[in-house]
Amino acid sequence: MRNSRILFIMPAMAAVALWPLAATQNPAHAAASAPDISGVYWATTYSPQIQPVGGAMPPYKPEALAQYKKNMAAFAGSKIDEDDKSRSYCLPDGVPRALEDPYPFEIVQAPERGEVYQLFEINHMIRRIDMQKPLPPEKELAVLPFYAGHSAGHWEGDTLVVETAGYNDTTFLDNSGAPHSDQLRTVERIRKLPDGKTLEDVVTIHDPEVFTKDWQARFVYQARPDIRIMDWNCGEKHRDISSVKGVHPQ
């Protein structure tokens, strides 16, 4: 795996200590006062390269940048690179790649379960956000990494704050081959904008093995109560996504 080549076996960086931990979570208020952000959402624009807020390129370390350039070359063209298992065998995209895909997803709020789900159409990835418990320690997460990571969330006013770690290191950050390591952690701030129809997800990306500093990307989606998530089987014809700006059907 091209991703695994940049998996540096190092102790967790001290920077993790600065990470906004889930200690502020308050399970008691999660169900009682949660805003309703449930529904189907779909991006209107697409770029294969994840776009950092206020910058052209994520702050790669030199060896990671070299790996990224190799990946980009392999990802180019209409034929799927076999190492990109999210496309060749439709394994889950992981996060944040799934956030930039030009297919819709659904947010499901289940306060009785103390959970929020993000259900993606592409590769039918289930992302489960635990609203009752903080993230387990790194050592526990490392035993059973998930493609979607392990997520814990809480509400801060109108914003769903989701911290995710324990990622499977075989995914990519985007559709151009941006690499990451198993040290990847993300924090997302997800909210509906004042128009009530737009969902914003600002994700902070922390991966000290790959990047020189934390950085952010921003995704926006339109609420689509008029559509339903469709079944997905790898290699079959899927929904028409030509309306998503930036998509170039192959």
Place this chain on the structure above:
Amino acid sequence: MTINSALTRAAAGLAVALGFAGAPDVSVHAADTAATAKSDAVPDFMQGRKMWVLAGGPNYLPVPGGKLPGPVTGTDKYRPKITDPVAVTDNPLLQPWAKKVMDAANQKVISGVIPFNAASRCYPGGVPGILLFPGEPMEIVQTPREVFLMWKRDAQIQRVYLNVPHSKNPPYSWYGESVGHYENGDTLVVDTVGLDDKGPIDRFRTPHTKQLHVIERFKLTNGGKRFEVLVHAEDPGTFTSAWEGLIKFEQGYEYRNDHWEEDICAEAGDGLIPVPGAVPIPHATKRDF
């Protein structure tokens, strides 16, 4: 707002309409559901965060007191040499073309060919076939507008849209279009059409057409520790009559079956562990975007 209160309000204002133009004739069942839709209480299939496992084996069970024929069954006469399921095809339920297809499939299995099993080969499990996948648990997530049947196996999901009629022309797909409602405080009724002809009905490779119409009645039992599913299937293109079968689930046992884990089927698929002679797992060579 709790799910119960929300659903009570939703149910009070909505008429359940299961019939629609172009669908198979469901008049008998629609009348039955209309007559029994008295309670708007919401049965709790979540039971906290419990997961459910198949409790009665991977084949349909007889329906006690059932008035309709049962489903296609299997035979053990080729065991122990052949352990894959072999169907009994001299079943009056099957139309001639379906019997012919199943006879041919049987012969392949008897000769040692690995039969196609959708869930085992990382394909969507279909309706109602996915309920019979024995290996891994499922959970039921209930919201006021939708119910999600989520299988740990390959993160497969069947969505059930509550208290709405079927679409006029639902697109055909592996899981079709499911609409549902609650009855009697203990039952979730799921009505599914729009099924393509690929999803499995059972482990015996019983074929079906796009006319397949399935009604599943999920009923909580044993104080919420179990539920059973009465499966009612009609397909005038395949069967000579409607048939019914029963499937039972129970709460999963700790440790592995009481909480969610990712279990991605293709992760151990052909790319890593080839299975000679088996149908290849789903694979794409061309990008969608």
